Amino acid sequence: MSASAIVMMLVAMVVIWGGLALAIVSLVRHGAVEDRDEGVRRDL
Known part of the structure; x- marks a missing residue:
C-alpha cells in the first residue's frame, strides 16, 4: 500500500x-446506561 492509503x-x-x-x-x-435495568422490568 502507498503511504497516502x-x-x-x-x-x-x-x-x-x-x-x-x-x-x-x-x-x-x-x-442512560445506569437507568437501563429499571426500564426493562414491566408488569404484564
Whole structure:
C-alpha cells in the first residue's frame, strides 16, 4: 500500500473509534446506561 492509503486508513480508524468513544462517554455522562435495568422490568 502507498503511504497516502495508510494515512487515510489511520485517519478513518481514528474517526470511527473516536466517535464510538465519544458516544459511550456521552451515554455514561447522561445516565442512560445506569437507568437501563429499571426500564426493562414491566408488569404484564
